[in-house]
Amino acid sequence: MSNRSPAARALPEQASPAERLARLIAANGPVSVAQYMAEANAHYYATRDPFGRGGDFVTAPEISQMFGELVGLWLADLWVRSGRPRDAHYVELGPGRGTLAADALRAMKKAGLAPTVELVETSPVLREAQRARVPQARWHDSLDGLPAEGPLLVVANEFFDALPIRQLVKTEHGWHERMVALIEGRFAPAAGPLLGDSFIPAPLRAAPAGAILEASPASCAIAQELGARIAAQGGAALIVDYGHVRSSVGETLQAVRAHDHADPWDEPGERDLTAHVDFEAFAAAAAQPGVRIHGPAEQGEWLRAMGIDMRAAALARAAPHRAEEIEQARSRLTDPEEMGRLFKVLAMVGSGWPAPAALP
Ligand code: SAH
Numbered sequence: 001m002s003n004r005s006p007a008a009r010a011l012p013e014q015a016s017p018a019e020r021l022a023r024l025i026a027a028n029g030p031v032s033v034a035q036y037m038a039e040a041n042a043h044y045y046a047t048r049d050p051f052g053r054g055g056d057f058v059t060a061p062e063i064s065q066m067f068g069e070l071v072g073l074w075l076a077d078l079w080v081r082s083g084r085p086r087d088a089h090y091v092e093l094g095p096g097r098g099t100l101a102a103d104a105l106r107a108m109k110k111a112g113l114a115p116t117v118e119l120v121e122t123s124p125v126l127r128e129a130q131r132a133r134v135p136q137a138r139w140h141d142s143l144d145g146l147p148a149e150g151p152l153l154v155v156a157n158e159f160f161d162a163l164p165i166r167q168l169v170k171t172e173h174g175w176h177e178r179m180v181a182l183i184e185g186r187f188a189p190a191a192g193p194l195l196g197d198s199f200i201p202a203p204l205r206a207a208p209a210g211a212i213l214e215a216s217p218a219s220c221a222i223a224q225e226l227g228a229r230i231a232a233q234g235g236a237a238l239i240v241d242y243g244h245v246r247s248s249v250g251e252t253l254q255a256v257r258a259h260d261h262a263d264p265w266d267e268p269g270e271r272d273l274t275a276h277v278d279f280e281a282f283a284a285a286a287a288q289p290g291v292r293i294h295g296p297a298e299q300g301e302w303l304r305a306m307g308i309d310m311r312a313a314a315l316a317r318a319a320p321h322r323a324e325e326i327e328q329a330r331s332r333l334t335d336p337e338e339m340g341r342l343f344k345v346l347a348m349v350g351s352g353w354p355a356p357a358a359l360p
Pocket of ligand 1: 060121162
Protein backbone atom coordinates (compact mmCIF):
# COMPACT_ATOMS: atom_id res chain seq x y z
CA MET A 1 0.00 0.00 0.00
CA SER A 2 2.41 2.59 1.28
CA ASN A 3 5.51 3.94 -0.39
CA ARG A 4 6.16 6.75 2.03
CA SER A 5 9.59 8.23 2.27
CA PRO A 6 11.53 8.07 5.56
CA ALA A 7 10.93 11.81 6.06
CA ALA A 8 7.19 11.27 5.78
CA ARG A 9 7.40 8.41 8.26
CA ALA A 10 9.04 10.70 10.81
CA LEU A 11 5.89 12.88 10.61
CA PRO A 12 3.22 10.21 10.15
CA GLU A 13 0.38 11.05 7.81
CA GLN A 14 -2.20 9.94 10.34
CA ALA A 15 -1.01 12.71 12.68
CA SER A 16 -3.38 15.69 12.59
CA PRO A 17 -2.19 18.83 10.82
CA ALA A 18 -2.01 20.50 14.25
CA GLU A 19 0.39 17.79 15.46
CA ARG A 20 2.45 17.91 12.27
CA LEU A 21 2.72 21.69 12.30
CA ALA A 22 3.57 21.73 16.02
CA ARG A 23 6.40 19.22 15.47
CA LEU A 24 7.67 21.13 12.47
CA ILE A 25 7.73 24.40 14.41
CA ALA A 26 9.41 22.74 17.42
CA ALA A 27 12.10 21.31 15.14
CA ASN A 28 12.70 24.17 12.69
CA GLY A 29 11.05 27.29 14.08
CA PRO A 30 7.95 29.13 12.85
CA VAL A 31 6.40 28.20 9.47
CA SER A 32 5.11 30.65 6.88
CA VAL A 33 1.39 31.50 6.79
CA ALA A 34 1.36 29.89 3.31
CA GLN A 35 2.67 26.58 4.65
CA TYR A 36 0.21 26.67 7.56
CA MET A 37 -2.70 27.32 5.20
CA ALA A 38 -1.58 24.68 2.69
CA GLU A 39 -1.29 21.96 5.38
CA ALA A 40 -4.59 22.94 6.98
CA ASN A 41 -6.65 23.04 3.77
CA ALA A 42 -5.14 19.88 2.28
CA HIS A 43 -6.36 17.98 5.35
CA TYR A 44 -9.68 19.83 5.52
CA TYR A 45 -10.77 19.05 1.94
CA ALA A 46 -9.25 15.55 1.89
CA THR A 47 -11.37 14.43 4.84
CA ARG A 48 -14.89 15.80 4.26
CA ASP A 49 -17.64 17.21 2.07
CA PRO A 50 -17.92 20.68 3.65
CA PHE A 51 -20.89 21.99 1.64
CA GLY A 52 -24.50 22.55 2.52
CA ARG A 53 -26.65 23.00 5.59
CA GLY A 54 -25.00 20.29 7.70
CA GLY A 55 -21.51 21.39 6.61
CA ASP A 56 -19.43 24.51 7.01
CA PHE A 57 -20.43 26.74 4.08
CA VAL A 58 -22.60 27.00 0.96
CA THR A 59 -21.35 27.99 -2.50
CA ALA A 60 -23.23 29.54 -5.43
CA PRO A 61 -23.80 26.28 -7.38
CA GLU A 62 -25.18 24.67 -4.21
CA ILE A 63 -27.63 27.58 -3.77
CA SER A 64 -29.25 27.13 -7.17
CA GLN A 65 -28.94 25.30 -10.49
CA MET A 66 -29.23 28.74 -12.16
CA PHE A 67 -25.60 29.52 -11.36
CA GLY A 68 -24.10 26.51 -13.16
CA GLU A 69 -26.56 26.82 -16.03
CA LEU A 70 -25.55 30.43 -16.72
CA VAL A 71 -21.86 29.50 -16.51
CA GLY A 72 -22.54 26.75 -19.07
CA LEU A 73 -24.43 29.16 -21.32
CA TRP A 74 -21.62 31.70 -21.15
CA LEU A 75 -19.12 29.05 -22.31
CA ALA A 76 -21.47 27.60 -24.95
CA ASP A 77 -22.13 31.05 -26.39
CA LEU A 78 -18.39 31.67 -26.84
CA TRP A 79 -17.94 28.22 -28.36
CA VAL A 80 -20.79 28.72 -30.85
CA ARG A 81 -19.50 32.15 -31.91
CA SER A 82 -15.96 30.80 -32.31
CA GLY A 83 -17.23 28.33 -34.93
CA ARG A 84 -18.03 25.26 -32.78
CA PRO A 85 -14.54 23.73 -32.59
CA ARG A 86 -14.93 19.95 -32.20
CA ASP A 87 -12.26 19.05 -29.69
CA ALA A 88 -13.17 21.33 -26.75
CA HIS A 89 -12.51 20.33 -23.13
CA TYR A 90 -14.52 21.44 -20.10
CA VAL A 91 -12.02 21.97 -17.28
CA GLU A 92 -13.06 22.75 -13.73
CA LEU A 93 -10.68 23.61 -10.92
CA GLY A 94 -11.83 22.51 -7.45
CA PRO A 95 -15.28 21.25 -8.51
CA GLY A 96 -16.57 20.58 -4.97
CA ARG A 97 -19.55 18.21 -5.22
CA GLY A 98 -19.64 18.41 -9.05
CA THR A 99 -22.91 20.33 -8.99
CA LEU A 100 -21.68 23.26 -11.09
CA ALA A 101 -20.16 20.88 -13.67
CA ALA A 102 -23.41 18.88 -13.96
CA ASP A 103 -25.54 22.04 -14.35
CA ALA A 104 -23.12 23.67 -16.81
CA LEU A 105 -22.77 20.52 -18.94
CA ARG A 106 -26.57 20.18 -19.15
CA ALA A 107 -26.86 23.78 -20.39
CA MET A 108 -23.98 23.28 -22.86
CA LYS A 109 -25.56 20.12 -24.25
CA LYS A 110 -28.69 22.08 -25.19
CA ALA A 111 -26.42 24.29 -27.32
CA GLY A 112 -24.87 21.23 -28.97
CA LEU A 113 -21.64 21.36 -26.96
CA ALA A 114 -20.47 18.07 -25.44
CA PRO A 115 -16.83 18.58 -24.38
CA THR A 116 -14.64 16.05 -22.58
CA VAL A 117 -14.73 16.69 -18.82
CA GLU A 118 -11.45 17.28 -17.02
CA LEU A 119 -11.63 17.91 -13.28
CA VAL A 120 -8.67 19.22 -11.27
CA GLU A 121 -9.28 17.99 -7.74
CA THR A 122 -6.97 16.69 -5.01
CA SER A 123 -9.53 15.53 -2.44
CA PRO A 124 -10.43 11.81 -2.68
CA VAL A 125 -13.71 12.41 -0.81
CA LEU A 126 -14.80 15.15 -3.23
CA ARG A 127 -13.66 13.13 -6.28
CA GLU A 128 -16.19 10.48 -5.24
CA ALA A 129 -18.93 13.10 -4.89
CA GLN A 130 -18.02 14.43 -8.35
CA ARG A 131 -18.05 10.92 -9.86
CA ALA A 132 -21.68 10.54 -8.77
CA ARG A 133 -22.71 13.64 -10.75
CA VAL A 134 -20.25 13.62 -13.68
CA PRO A 135 -19.29 9.96 -14.19
CA GLN A 136 -17.72 10.65 -17.60
CA ALA A 137 -15.04 12.93 -16.08
CA ARG A 138 -11.28 12.43 -15.94
CA TRP A 139 -9.48 13.62 -12.82
CA HIS A 140 -6.19 15.50 -12.49
CA ASP A 141 -4.07 16.52 -9.50
CA SER A 142 -2.93 19.70 -11.23
CA LEU A 143 -3.09 21.48 -14.59
CA ASP A 144 -0.08 19.48 -15.81
CA GLY A 145 -2.09 16.49 -17.03
CA LEU A 146 -4.77 18.45 -18.93
CA PRO A 147 -5.09 17.75 -22.67
CA ALA A 148 -2.45 19.70 -24.58
CA GLU A 149 -4.57 20.13 -27.71
CA GLY A 150 -8.04 21.51 -28.25
CA PRO A 151 -9.60 24.62 -26.71
CA LEU A 152 -10.08 24.68 -22.95
CA LEU A 153 -13.33 25.92 -21.41
CA VAL A 154 -12.20 26.51 -17.84
CA VAL A 155 -14.30 27.27 -14.76
CA ALA A 156 -13.15 27.94 -11.19
CA ASN A 157 -15.69 28.95 -8.55
CA GLU A 158 -14.39 29.55 -5.02
CA PHE A 159 -11.20 27.68 -5.90
CA PHE A 160 -8.52 30.37 -5.70
CA ASP A 161 -9.70 31.61 -2.27
CA ALA A 162 -8.69 28.21 -0.85
CA LEU A 163 -5.10 28.35 -2.16
CA PRO A 164 -2.35 29.35 0.27
CA ILE A 165 -1.44 32.99 0.76
CA ARG A 166 1.69 34.64 2.10
CA GLN A 167 1.21 37.43 4.59
CA LEU A 168 3.68 40.29 5.00
CA VAL A 169 3.45 42.51 8.06
CA LYS A 170 4.84 46.02 8.53
CA THR A 171 6.62 46.92 11.80
CA GLU A 172 8.59 50.06 12.61
CA HIS A 173 11.62 48.27 11.12
CA GLY A 174 9.96 47.59 7.77
CA TRP A 175 8.15 44.71 6.06
CA HIS A 176 8.50 41.16 7.43
CA GLU A 177 7.27 37.77 6.30
CA ARG A 178 4.44 36.88 8.71
CA MET A 179 5.02 33.47 10.28
CA VAL A 180 3.04 31.10 12.47
CA ALA A 181 4.71 30.30 15.81
CA LEU A 182 3.70 28.16 18.77
CA ILE A 183 3.19 30.36 21.82
CA GLU A 184 2.26 28.58 25.05
CA GLY A 185 1.01 25.60 23.08
CA ARG A 186 -1.16 27.64 20.69
CA PHE A 187 -0.55 28.68 17.10
CA ALA A 188 -0.17 32.44 16.73
CA PRO A 189 1.10 34.78 14.01
CA ALA A 190 4.45 36.49 14.56
CA ALA A 191 6.67 38.77 12.49
CA GLY A 192 9.44 36.76 10.81
CA PRO A 193 12.46 37.73 8.72
CA LEU A 194 12.74 41.31 7.44
CA LEU A 195 12.16 41.57 3.68
CA GLY A 196 13.49 44.16 1.30
CA ASP A 197 10.99 46.80 0.15
CA SER A 198 11.37 45.47 -3.38
CA PHE A 199 8.90 42.69 -2.46
CA ILE A 200 6.20 45.29 -1.84
CA PRO A 201 4.24 47.03 -4.64
CA ALA A 202 5.49 50.66 -4.64
CA PRO A 203 2.12 52.32 -3.82
CA LEU A 204 1.77 50.15 -0.70
CA ARG A 205 5.28 50.50 0.77
CA ALA A 206 4.44 53.45 3.00
CA ALA A 207 1.64 51.63 4.88
CA PRO A 208 1.61 52.23 8.66
CA ALA A 209 3.08 49.78 11.21
CA GLY A 210 0.69 46.88 11.75
CA ALA A 211 -0.44 46.79 8.11
CA ILE A 212 -0.73 43.35 6.54
CA LEU A 213 -0.26 42.62 2.88
CA GLU A 214 -1.35 39.32 1.36
CA ALA A 215 -0.12 37.65 -1.80
CA SER A 216 -0.91 34.27 -3.32
CA PRO A 217 2.04 33.00 -5.34
CA ALA A 218 0.15 29.69 -5.78
CA SER A 219 -2.85 31.47 -7.38
CA CYS A 220 -0.61 33.64 -9.57
CA ALA A 221 1.30 30.59 -10.79
CA ILE A 222 -1.96 28.91 -11.87
CA ALA A 223 -3.24 32.15 -13.44
CA GLN A 224 -0.05 32.36 -15.49
CA GLU A 225 -0.34 28.71 -16.54
CA LEU A 226 -4.01 29.07 -17.49
CA GLY A 227 -3.19 32.15 -19.55
CA ALA A 228 -0.40 30.28 -21.35
CA ARG A 229 -2.65 27.28 -22.08
CA ILE A 230 -5.47 29.45 -23.42
CA ALA A 231 -3.04 31.44 -25.54
CA ALA A 232 -1.67 28.21 -27.02
CA GLN A 233 -4.83 26.07 -27.26
CA GLY A 234 -7.64 28.63 -27.50
CA GLY A 235 -10.72 28.74 -25.32
CA ALA A 236 -11.62 30.75 -22.26
CA ALA A 237 -11.63 30.70 -18.46
CA LEU A 238 -14.24 32.05 -16.07
CA ILE A 239 -12.99 32.75 -12.56
CA VAL A 240 -15.54 33.52 -9.84
CA ASP A 241 -14.49 34.30 -6.30
CA TYR A 242 -14.74 36.81 -3.52
CA GLY A 243 -12.08 39.39 -3.62
CA HIS A 244 -11.01 42.92 -4.48
CA VAL A 245 -10.47 44.63 -7.79
CA ARG A 246 -7.27 46.46 -6.70
CA SER A 247 -4.30 45.24 -4.69
CA SER A 248 -4.43 46.80 -1.23
CA VAL A 249 -3.27 46.24 2.34
CA GLY A 250 -5.56 44.50 4.83
CA GLU A 251 -5.96 41.02 6.27
CA THR A 252 -8.64 38.83 4.67
CA LEU A 253 -7.54 35.39 5.86
CA GLN A 254 -10.56 33.86 7.56
CA ALA A 255 -11.77 30.58 8.97
CA VAL A 256 -15.33 29.35 8.63
CA ARG A 257 -16.91 26.49 10.50
CA ALA A 258 -20.58 25.52 10.64
CA HIS A 259 -21.51 28.73 8.75
CA ASP A 260 -19.80 30.91 11.34
CA HIS A 261 -16.49 32.75 11.57
CA ALA A 262 -13.83 30.94 13.57
CA ASP A 263 -10.24 31.58 14.68
CA PRO A 264 -7.88 30.77 11.77
CA TRP A 265 -5.05 29.97 14.21
CA ASP A 266 -7.04 27.32 16.07
CA GLU A 267 -7.47 23.67 14.96
CA PRO A 268 -5.78 23.88 11.53
CA GLY A 269 -7.42 21.40 9.14
CA GLU A 270 -10.77 21.38 10.94
CA ARG A 271 -12.11 24.60 9.47
CA ASP A 272 -12.09 26.15 6.01
CA LEU A 273 -9.32 28.73 5.56
CA THR A 274 -9.80 31.24 2.76
CA ALA A 275 -8.50 34.63 1.68
CA HIS A 276 -9.87 37.17 -0.77
CA VAL A 277 -8.56 36.94 -4.31
CA ASP A 278 -6.50 39.96 -5.39
CA PHE A 279 -7.93 40.25 -8.92
CA GLU A 280 -5.40 42.91 -9.92
CA ALA A 281 -2.47 40.60 -9.15
CA PHE A 282 -4.33 37.65 -10.66
CA ALA A 283 -5.01 39.47 -13.95
CA ALA A 284 -1.40 40.70 -14.12
CA ALA A 285 -0.17 37.11 -13.73
CA ALA A 286 -2.58 35.79 -16.37
CA ALA A 287 -1.91 38.54 -18.94
CA GLN A 288 0.34 37.53 -21.84
CA PRO A 289 0.32 37.67 -25.62
CA GLY A 290 -2.49 35.54 -27.02
CA VAL A 291 -4.95 36.07 -24.17
CA ARG A 292 -7.33 38.92 -23.28
CA ILE A 293 -8.61 39.65 -19.79
CA HIS A 294 -12.24 40.78 -19.32
CA GLY A 295 -13.62 42.12 -16.03
CA PRO A 296 -13.69 41.72 -13.14
CA ALA A 297 -17.40 42.46 -12.86
CA GLU A 298 -19.54 42.02 -9.78
CA GLN A 299 -21.24 38.63 -9.66
CA GLY A 300 -24.70 40.23 -9.35
CA GLU A 301 -24.19 42.36 -12.46
CA TRP A 302 -22.80 39.44 -14.41
CA LEU A 303 -25.67 37.11 -13.47
CA ARG A 304 -28.24 39.76 -14.38
CA ALA A 305 -26.55 40.43 -17.72
CA MET A 306 -26.58 36.66 -18.33
CA GLY A 307 -30.35 36.59 -17.79
CA ILE A 308 -30.79 35.21 -14.27
CA ASP A 309 -34.07 37.11 -13.80
CA MET A 310 -35.62 35.45 -16.84
CA ARG A 311 -34.26 32.06 -15.88
CA ALA A 312 -35.70 32.41 -12.36
CA ALA A 313 -39.09 33.40 -13.76
CA ALA A 314 -39.10 30.40 -16.13
CA LEU A 315 -38.18 27.99 -13.32
CA ALA A 316 -40.89 29.45 -11.08
CA ARG A 317 -43.50 29.09 -13.84
CA ALA A 318 -42.52 25.45 -14.29
CA ALA A 319 -42.64 24.74 -10.53
CA PRO A 320 -44.97 27.26 -8.84
CA HIS A 321 -44.66 25.49 -5.46
CA ARG A 322 -40.92 26.36 -5.52
CA ALA A 323 -41.35 30.00 -6.58
CA GLU A 324 -40.37 31.42 -3.20
CA GLU A 325 -37.27 29.25 -2.90
CA ILE A 326 -36.18 30.22 -6.43
CA GLU A 327 -36.64 33.91 -5.66
CA GLN A 328 -34.62 33.57 -2.46
CA ALA A 329 -31.79 31.88 -4.37
CA ARG A 330 -31.84 34.56 -7.07
CA SER A 331 -31.61 37.31 -4.50
CA ARG A 332 -28.89 35.55 -2.49
CA LEU A 333 -26.72 35.22 -5.61
CA THR A 334 -27.27 38.76 -6.91
CA ASP A 335 -28.13 41.13 -4.02
CA PRO A 336 -25.21 43.52 -3.32
CA GLU A 337 -25.69 42.90 0.42
CA GLU A 338 -25.35 39.16 -0.11
CA MET A 339 -23.10 37.56 -2.75
CA GLY A 340 -23.77 40.05 -5.55
CA ARG A 341 -21.04 42.59 -4.84
CA LEU A 342 -18.29 40.81 -2.88
CA PHE A 343 -18.01 38.07 -5.49
CA LYS A 344 -16.34 39.03 -8.77
CA VAL A 345 -16.20 37.41 -12.19
CA LEU A 346 -13.07 37.58 -14.34
CA ALA A 347 -12.53 36.03 -17.77
CA MET A 348 -9.51 35.10 -19.85
CA VAL A 349 -10.24 34.60 -23.53
CA GLY A 350 -7.93 33.34 -26.27
CA SER A 351 -7.06 36.09 -28.72
CA GLY A 352 -8.64 34.27 -31.69
CA TRP A 353 -11.91 33.98 -29.78
CA PRO A 354 -14.82 36.48 -29.74
CA ALA A 355 -15.59 38.92 -26.92
CA PRO A 356 -17.44 37.15 -24.10
CA ALA A 357 -21.04 37.88 -23.09
CA ALA A 358 -21.80 40.04 -20.06
CA LEU A 359 -18.21 41.15 -19.36
CA PRO A 360 -16.74 44.47 -20.55
N1 SAH B 1 -16.19 24.96 -6.81
C1 SAH B 1 -16.90 24.28 -5.75
C2 SAH B 1 -16.05 24.04 -4.49
C3 SAH B 1 -15.30 25.16 -3.89
S1 SAH B 1 -14.38 24.65 -2.45
C4 SAH B 1 -18.17 25.02 -5.44
O1 SAH B 1 -18.32 26.14 -5.90
O2 SAH B 1 -19.02 24.48 -4.73
C5 SAH B 1 -12.72 24.43 -3.06
C6 SAH B 1 -12.52 23.23 -3.96
O3 SAH B 1 -11.15 23.23 -4.38
C7 SAH B 1 -12.74 21.86 -3.35
O4 SAH B 1 -13.23 20.98 -4.33
C8 SAH B 1 -11.33 21.46 -2.92
O5 SAH B 1 -11.17 20.07 -2.68
C9 SAH B 1 -10.53 21.97 -4.07
N2 SAH B 1 -9.12 22.26 -3.81
C10 SAH B 1 -8.61 23.00 -2.79
N3 SAH B 1 -7.27 23.13 -2.91
C11 SAH B 1 -6.93 22.45 -4.04
C12 SAH B 1 -5.69 22.23 -4.73
N4 SAH B 1 -4.54 22.72 -4.26
N5 SAH B 1 -5.72 21.53 -5.88
C13 SAH B 1 -6.88 21.03 -6.37
N6 SAH B 1 -8.09 21.22 -5.77
C14 SAH B 1 -8.11 21.91 -4.62
